[in-house]
Amino acid sequence: MRVDGTPYQTVWMEGATVRMIEQNRLPFEFAVISCPDHRATAEAIRVMTVRGAPAIGAAAGFALAQAFAEAPARDPWGYARAARALVEATRPTARDLFHATERVWAAAETAEHPAGAADAAVQAARALAAESVASCRALGGQGAALLGDGARVLTHCNAGWLATVDYGTALAPVYVAVAAGKRVHVWVDETRPRAQGARLTAWELGREGIPHAVIADNAAAWLMSRGEVDLVIVGADRVAANGDVVNKVGTLAKAVCAREFGIPFYVAVPPSTFDRAVPDGPSIPIEERSPGPKTPCSVT
């Protein structure tokens, strides 16, 4: 998507370096940081420089690819194994992260010698990011069909392009609908306690020139009761085999209120967010559902 007219993605790889938008500084400052090795990339995931399930997945894939590229000749698999454990411990909320490390690891394993493993890992990480963009774009196309001209969409947290590599999940339908000439207004839940709606969703909608208003999380039910919300679209951290959705705190309240007021409620997710290994939401350990960063987020 665009930032002051320039197209950007949230996270990408340039040579052996992973680059990403520093989301902790938004909306006050737009900065791109460089992570020279897998440890720096893992740290960026942990402190939420990059966040959002699909974007975390892409960053984790890149981090593991960096590890294979950095690995010493003496024990490349031991090095990569330790790196994988480090990356997987950063933010275990989202299924996408594990999806990415599993896939990059499997690609490396198919290679015949260590140097080949690094190439295969980098290639797999790039392919994963590219597929993530394609799947978000496809999600947008399907979702846009739900939006009539003049639609008023309520969203919670940030599941826009900043939460993915590009396009977003919950906001992809909005971007695609607007590109097709429809008028769309977005009610942006502030999303306390970290204010991802006020900080990130409002920022990215503003960069694309899409009408929106940040509202107190408390106001959503009132707007629904007055018929000012046509539909709710949110993203998800993880979707269990039975369809149970794990997402940012507050999603439950929006869903209950949407049902109360007869408003359609959609969860927009790419395939990488499904976790068929868990039968339902309650089976996901509580610490994996709401961990947050282990240290306060720092902007350095």
Added chain:
Amino acid sequence: MRVDGTPYQTVWMEGATVRMIEQNRLPFEFAVISCPDHRATAEAIRVMTVRGAPAIGAAAGFALAQAFAEAPARDPWGYARAARALVEATRPTARDLFHATERVWAAAETAEHPAGAADAAVQAARALAAESVASCRALGGQGAALLGDGARVLTHCNAGWLATVDYGTALAPVYVAVAAGKRVHVWVDETRPRAQGARLTAWELGREGIPHAVIADNAAAWLMSRGEVDLVIVGADRVAANGDVVNKVGTLAKAVCAREFGIPFYVAVPPSTFDRAVPDGPSIPIEERSPGPKTPCSVT
């Protein structure tokens, strides 16, 4: 209630001066301000130095009493009439304000000459504040019966003693139950956008040593879904003849979620909050339901 061991009320009259706790500075600073005339008291209501329906009522009664005491001998009723209009325009959300000005005005009208009107007005304003304390205390006694030992109460906004002259409405049952030896834990909704829960409710519960936790407004439904809330108690700005409740934004979402999860939901109000002149909630003009201050709140 107590502040560092000293008993305080939210607003009171000393001679011709109205004194009140400066609530815009809480929880960072505890200060009592003096309003030497009715204009200063009205301004304090407008900028939310004093807020909460019953506390606004008491302050409004005192302000009108000040006006009668200040009134020039030439046209005391004209002066008082203008003062009443000024006071009634400060924060028309709450019924209590009009209840107070009507009552103080009626008391003044029964006096036989202007000087007597001032005395009668001051006396009526003081009586109104004293009755408000008594009715909150009685409310607490009734509500405390709902709280078992170990009860976990969720509340929204501040309907504690700072919102009244003393004891509070929603929190009165908590204070009375704790005084009777019961253990009570309070979940305090942060209450965005003005954070009255985080700023005021947490402060006054802390001063009384009552266990509590401030939560993001978004977290309430999740706590309810996990069985960690035994009941919800909120105050109200106004209650219509049919029982419809007008209260701080976010109350609707809590009520809908409480029903979803089978949790009792109570609205604690004194008689002065009932407005039998309006048949139901939708009949209350929207600008009287959510006006907020006309200028940003200033701490001076």
